[in-house]
Amino acid sequence: MGEPVRLALHQTTSSLRWTPDLIAAQGQQVVLIDCKSRMTSQTSRRHAIERAAVTAHLQLVAWTQLPLYYVFDNLDLLTPHDALGLGQEGPRTTAGSGTPYLLVPATRASTFDRIFGTPDGLMAA
Template structure:
């Protein structure tokens, strides 16, 4: 399996987990972003500087509330306890939030949440990497993260019994 296929499989699993967690809390979730685009379109976008490259992975609604979600798998350092978000993604997401007037959350493997404003305000630029797009990352202390249940609510009582 190629490294892209491995990263995609890990990312897909994280998106499925986040979708499951949201549904347990009464949210309706739909895939969005590059995950629903055909391969030729996704590849062409990869070679542009368009903000569409950073379209969030999921869109969710509960009652009249709508949120956008960008799942971040393997983007937390276990040693420094900082979450990493590409600076270009943060810029694109700040524009998207302004345009749509909808909140956007980054959801990390441990279900920590950050907003683009959090990443910009609390993040420090990290070293450039050859992985991904090669753009600079903002490193945000995990202590600045929001709790999943605090934002999306606790799982419904029936969902807890189904897990037990």
């Protein structure tokens, strides 16, 4: 999606605003990836995800029947279901859409290697 479209969508409430960053495939497995850089508090060790994004992503998962993963800087992974089930609503901020964030303890996240395997394991597949 081009930058002009992304900027225009940012001014709407359309679920397309939260289109995942990547579509990845290994063999027959296809997944959607939404990158979350700088979305982990270094003091509270919680990952933050906008509630509106989680809602849009739950709809996208239902529609596409593909898994979606939030990938954080340290390669922790959460799904929209994880965020909804494990997250606690944080304070409203002026960042992003202005909607509340769900805050999920980093200790509840899965690791990239646990879900997708190690580079050695990927090479052997």
